[in-house]
Amino acid sequence: MKSSIYKWIAAVAILLPATAFFTSAWATCTTSNQYSGNSALRGVNYSAGPDMAVGSTIYRQIVPGYANVTYTCTGANPRLTFSLSGGTLIPGTTDTYSVGLAGLGVKIYAGSNESATQASSSAPVVVPLGSASGTVQGANLNFFLTVVKIGAITAGSAGSSALPQVKWDVTDDSGVPIRFAYTSWTSTSFTLNVPTCTTPDFTFDLGSALLSNSATSSSWISTPVNLTGCSTFYGNSSDLQSYQSVGNGANGNFGTATLNGTFAKNAVTMTLSPQITPTDAARGILANQSGSGFAGGVGVQLATQSGSTYTPVNLANNIVFNPALGTSAVSFPLAARMIKTGDVITPGAVSTSVTYTITYQ
Numbered sequence: 001m002k003s004s005i006y007k008w009i010a011a012v013a014i015l016l017p018a019t020a021f022f023t024s025a026w027a028t029c030t031t032s033n034q035y036s037g038n039s040a041l042r043g044v045n046y047s048a049g050p051d052m053a054v055g056s057t058i059y060r061q062i063v064p065g066y067a068n069v070t071y072t073c074t075g076a077n078p079r080l081t082f083s084l085s086g087g088t089l090i091p092g093t094t095d096t097y098s099v100g101l102a103g104l105g106v107k108i109y110a111g112s113n114e115s116a117t118q119a120s121s122s123a124p125v126v127v128p129l130g131s132a133s134g135t136v137q138g139a140n141l142n143f144f145l146t147v148v149k150i151g152a153i154t155a156g157s158a159g160s161s162a163l164p165q166v167k168w169d170v171t172d173d174s175g176v177p178i179r180f181a182y183t184s185w186t187s188t189s190f191t192l193n194v195p196t197c198t199t200p201d202f203t204f205d206l207g208s209a210l211l212s213n214s215a216t217s218s219s220w221i222s223t224p225v226n227l228t229g230c231s232t233f234y235g236n237s238s239d240l241q242s243y244q245s246v247g248n249g250a251n252g253n254f255g256t257a258t259l260n261g262t263f264a265k266n267a268v269t270m271t272l273s274p275q276i277t278p279t280d281a282a283r284g285i286l287a288n289q290s291g292s293g294f295a296g297g298v299g300v301q302l303a304t305q306s307g308s309t310y311t312p313v314n315l316a317n318n319i320v321f322n323p324a325l326g327t328s329a330v331s332f333p334l335a336a337r338m339i340k341t342g343d344v345i346t347p348g349a350v351s352t353s354v355t356y357t358i359t360y361q
Contacts, residue, residue: 028075028174035181037250039063040188041099041147041160042257045234047193047266048153049360056149056361058104058236059158059190060243062112063166065141066250069180072133075172080136080180082110082117082143083124087164093150095120098162101192103153106163109144114240116144121164129170141168141181144243159189183248195231195266197330199358206350209338211298216340220303220310225270225332225356233323235263238361265322267361268330272302272315272354279341284313286352287341293349297342300352305335315354 041061048058071078088098095118096105109116110125117125129136143166147158163185169177202225209218237243242261279285284302288294303310304319313319313334323330338350 028172028176029071029073029078029170029178031170031178031180032070033067034069034179035066035248035250036179036184037066037182037248038184038186039160039246039248040186041158041190042188042246043190043244043259045191045193045232046236046263047195047232047234048149048236048238049266049268050153050194050196051269051359052149052153052238052361054149054151056238057114057146057240058149058192058238059147060114060144060237060240061146062142062144062243062245063183063248064245065138065181066248067138067181068135069138069141070133070135071129071170071178071180073129073170073172074132075174078129078132078170078172080127080129081124081167081169081171081177082119082127083167083169083177084108084119084121084164085167087121088162089121090150096148096150097164099147099158099160099189100162101154101156101158103149103151104147104158104192105150107146107148108164108166109146111144112139112142113144113243114146119143119166124169136180143168143183153192153194155192155194157189158192159187160185161187181248193231193234194360195233195328196360197227197230197268197358199356200228204336206300206336206338211338211340211345217301218338220305220335220337222305223334223336224305225334227268227330227358230323230328230330232326232328233266235265235325237264239264263325265325268321268323269359269361270319270321270332271357271359272313272319273357274315274352274354276352278315281315284315285339285341286354289349289351295348295350296346297340297344298350299339299341300350301337301339302354303335303337305333310335
């Protein structure tokens with residue numbers, strides 16, 4: 001966040017010393033066409049502003065089931081289980097895994113989006129099967145992950161080498177899991193950018209005007225706030241409308257990533273803080289300086305400009321600009337004019353200013 005001036009002039013093993021007792025459990029489920037493979041976080045550039053809210057989603061990915069898997073169980077209550085093995089949990093979070101980049105964490109879900117049940121490191125997700133034998137379609141072996149903001153973020157590469165192995169198993173009341181579909185991870189990554197801009201000071205000349213009861217305002221003058229030195233704004237998946245599809249790799253196509261949907265644009269937000277108590281904040285009217293040499297009964301009105309249409313700014317509200325994806329241009333199209341604010345106008349100079357503060361999401 002940066003503020004500038006906008007101004008207008010004008011496992012444990014136990015050994016028993018004596019008798020040892022042994023028990024065994026025999027698998028009562030069998031499978032065919034089960035598979036194992038590798039996936040990874042993929043994609044190119046994402047961007048998230050430093051002021052993005054904690055909990056926001058930056059990246060989304062589905063790993064589709066590769067094949068239909070057939071099973072037969074002889075025990076009672078056949079069921080699929082979805083579990084996580086290994087990986088690096090982030091301390092102080094709930095079932096959130098590291099991607100090797102501060103402020104980011106991964107959550108994994110047993111389904112095709114984040115509305116499915118989130119996987120837990122302590123207990124599997126259980127999906128009952130309706131019969132003792134059958135075929136589970138590959139589409140029912142999908143899983144989904146999200147990369148979310150959990151703290152202050154920095155730019156860098158978000159990798160998948162610290163993620164847990166993801167396991168779909170079949171079991172029954174024997175309690176012995178039999179492999180259905182396993183996914184491990186490689187170290188490939190996506191790039192997170194944290195764009196910001198330089199916020200220059202601005203001074204604008206509104207010229208001269210003769211105001212009266214009939215001429216209550218001067219002409220609008222374009223006074224845009226053009227930020228400089230901005231990084232590229234690539235966008236992200238914070239609106240939950242886009243995701244990467246990256247296969248399990250069991251079919252030999254590991255590494256292929258397909259983007260579904262369109263990224264959400266980043267948001268650059270401006271807050272205006274008048275340095276003099278405004279005459280009418282709801283209509284964007286700033287008070288003129290007072291004292292010797294300054295005009296009386298006159299203020300400066302701010303508006304957003306779209307072509308030849310001017311909409312007065314409510315100073316209590318923020319102004320949001322959404323940079324086009326893949327660009328670095330940020331411009332707030334403001335305009336200003338002198339306006340009559342009192343019954344009696346006295347001649348003199350007009351000068352007022354606001355501080356503008358920029359945040360990035």
